[in-house]
Amino acid sequence: MKFRLLHPSDMTDDLWQAFERLRDARTIYDDPFFDPLFARVVASVRPDVRVAVAFEQGVPVGFWPLHRRPGAWARPIGGCFSDWHGPVLSAQTRLKPFEFLRGAGLLGMSTYGWLPQDADSEQRLSFCGANMSDVSGGWDAFIENQNQRWPKHFKKMRRLGRNIERDFSDVEFRFDNECGKTFERLLELKREQFARTGRHDVLAPLWSRRLFDRLRTTSGPRFRLRLVSLYFDGRHAASELVLQSDKVMHGWITAYEQDFAQYSPGNRVVHNMLERMAQGGPAIYDAGPGLDHYKRHYSNYQTPIGSGVVRAKAFAMRPDRLLGQAWRSGEKHLSGKLSGVMTQSRRRLDQICLAETHLLSRMSGLSRAVSRTGAALQLAESD
Numbered sequence: 501m502k503f504r505l506l507h508p509s510d511m512t513d514d515l516w517q518a519f520e521r522l523r524d525a526r527t528i529y530d531d532p533f534f535d536p537l538f539a540r541v542v543a544s545v546r547p548d549v550r551v552a553v554a555f556e557q558g559v560p561v562g563f564w565p566l567h568r569r570p571g572a573w574a575r576p577i578g579g580c581f582s583d584w585h586g587p588v589l590s591a592q593t594r595l596k597p598f599e600f601l602r603g604a605g606l607l608g609m610s611t612y613g614w615l616p617q618d619a620d621s622e623q624r625l626s627f628c629g630a631n632m633s634d635v636s637g638g639w640d641a642f643i644e645n646q647n648q649r650w651p652k653h654f655k656k657m658r659r660l661g662r663n664i665e666r667d668f669s670d671v672e673f674r675f676d677n678e679c680g681k682t683f684e685r686l687l688e689l690k691r692e693q694f695a696r697t698g699r700h701d702v703l704a705p706l707w708s709r710r711l712f713d714r715l716r717t718t719s720g721p722r723f724r725l726r727l728v729s730l731y732f733d734g735r736h737a738a739s740e741l742v743l744q745s746d747k748v749m750h751g752w753i754t755a756y757e758q759d760f761a762q763y764s765p766g767n768r769v770v771h772n773m774l775e776r777m778a779q780g781g782p783a784i785y786d787a788g789p790g791l792d793h794y795k796r797h798y799s800n801y802q803t804p805i806g807s808g809v810v811r812a813k814a815f816a817m818r819p820d821r822l823l824g825q826a827w828r829s830g831e832k833h834l835s836g837k838l839s840g841v842m843t844q845s846r847r848r849l850d851q852i853c854l855a856e857t858h859l860l861s862r863m864s865g866l867s868r869a870v871s872r873t874g875a876a877l878q879l880a881e882s883d
Contacts, residue, residue: 501554501555501556501595501603502554502555502603503552503553503554503555503600503603503604503605504552504553504555504604505550505551505552505553505568505604505605505606506550506551506552506553507549507550507551508539508540508543508549508550508551508565511551515551515553515560515563516536516540518560518563519536519551519560519563519588520536522560522561522562522563522588522589522590523535523536523563523588524722525590525591526591528615528617529588530722530745530746530747530748531584531615531745531748531750531786532723532743532744532745532748532750533577533578533582533583533584533585533613533743533750534584534588534615535720535722535723535745536563536565537718537720537723538577538578538723538743539551539565539577541711541714541715541718542565542577542578542711543565544710544714545707545710545711545714546567546579546707548567548568548569549565549566549567549568549577550565550566550567550568550604551563551564551565551566552564552565552566552587552600552601552603552604552606554589554593554595554600554603556593556595561589561590561592561593561595562587562588562589562590562593562595562600563587563588564586564587564588564597564600564604565577566585566606566609567579568606571607572605572606572607573606573607573608573609573610574601574606574608574609574610575609575610576609576610576611576612576613578711580702580708581702581708581711581752582613583613583750583752583786583788584613584615584750584805585611585613585614585615586611586614586615586617587600587617589617596618596620596621597617597618597620597621597810598620598621598810598811598812599812601810601811601812602812602813606812607811607812607813608809608810608811608812608813609809609810610808610809611625611806611807611808611809611810612807613805613806613807614805614806614807614808614810615805615806616804616805616806621810622806624808624809624810624811625806625807625808625809625810626806626807626808627804627805627806627807628789628804628805628807629789629802629803629804629805630786630787630788630789630802630803630804630805631786631787631788631789631790631795631796631798631799631802632784632785632786632787632799632800632801632802632803633774633784633785633787633798633799633800634783634784634800634801635774635777635778635783635784635785636778636783636784638778639774639775639778639779642774642778642800643775645800646797646798646800649797650796650797653797654797656764657764657767657768657771660763660764660767660768661768663762663763664732664763664768667732667763668732668733669733670731670732670733670734671730671731671732672730672731672734673729673730673731673769673772673776674727674728674729674730674731675726675728675772675773675776676726676727676728677727677728677729677739678727679727679729682727682729682736682739683712683716683727683741685736685739686727686739686741686753686754686755687703687709687712687753689755689756689757690703690753690754690755691703691704692755693755712741715743722745722746723743723744723745724743724744725741725742725743725744726741726742726743726744726749727739727740727741727742728740728741728742728769728773729769730765730768730769730772732760732763732765735757736757737756737757737760737763737765737768738754738755738756738757738760738765738766738768738769739754739755739756739769740752740753740754740766740769740770740773741753741754742773744782745782746782747782747783747784748782748784748785748786749773749777749782749784749785749786750785750786750788751770751785751786751787751788754766754769756769766794767794767797770785770787770794770798771798773785774798785798787799788805789805
């Protein structure tokens with residue numbers, strides 16, 4: 501078996517087509533984050549994109565777009581915006597992801613949206629459930645089932661629906677909103693949310709804004725960006741930015757106007773979107789992991805998603821890698837509160853490393869995060 505780690509500009513048309521064929525051949529890759537077009541758009545805004553390619557007897561059997569970071573460490577393609585990742589492999593190959601990384605000359609990859617494919621690479625990963633909504637059986641059957649599971653929530657939604665009808669003369673839902681002002685407003689609201697909650701602003705780097713701008717004008721046979729919005733009397737209430745493949749609508753960026761918070765407009769967007777999906781088009785909505793109320797109330801099954809580190813070598817003798825291993829050991833063995841703070845802090849640090857490509861911006865973000873981590877650890881110890 502042979503491996504190459506290619507700059508996207510060195511990928512020939514034949515290789516991109518082979519990538520598309522491997523992706524199309526297996527239903528597990530029917531997700532927008534595994535579309536070669538997504539990798540190509542990211543490559544147009546970030547110079548550190550590489551595509552690892554595996555060959556058996558001269559035939560490509562695996563493709564893995566990623567960011568090659570300093571120290572031969574890999575990050576998921578799309579950085580902080582990559583909700584699912586891993587290699588795209590032929591069903592006939594026995595190649596394991598850790599072998600793929602090693603063959604490409606990489607030490608490993610930090611992951612938080614790992615698609616399960618083999619036991620070997622997943623032994624050190626932690627798994628939870630990504631919340632999925634399947635409306636292929638029709639809206640009436642779906643909503644009846646969810647209402648039986650969560651009667652209080654849907655009773656509340658019906659009450660809020662009556663309040664909306666009472667308070668607004670014009671309620672408009674747009675399943676495919678092409679309004680540029682609303683697109684910009686959604687990103688603005690999300691940045692306000694980051695500032696309000698103290699989370700790192702992953703939309704601040706120039707490359708991330710360029711990524712969203714280019715995705716707005718990019719589409720392929722199995723890939724597109726969709727803006728779904730709700731308006732009350734002509735005023736924007738809430739929106740969700742969705743990445744779409746053949747069968748999957750992946751919830752990506754969502755925000756709502758604080759002035760309309762009492763009407764739960766974010767929930768209403770998801771509710772209306774699922775009802776529209778049940779009429780035709782993609783039948784699966786992927787809300788990702790977590791127990792946000794809308795995810796819990798609108799999902800009817802879960803699929804496993806992993807986080808942690810996939811290593812090409814069992815132990816990497818580098819100071820930065822050793823520090824990471826020690827930190828994860830602390831997460832695993834310390835008391836519940838301390839472990840939780842360390843896990844949350846590591847994820848915050850990962851987001852900064854994924855988002856910031858310039859050293860000064862990264863150091864500034866890490867400094868603020870470390871300060872918050874120290875305060876949180878002291879509080880956890882005192883409790």
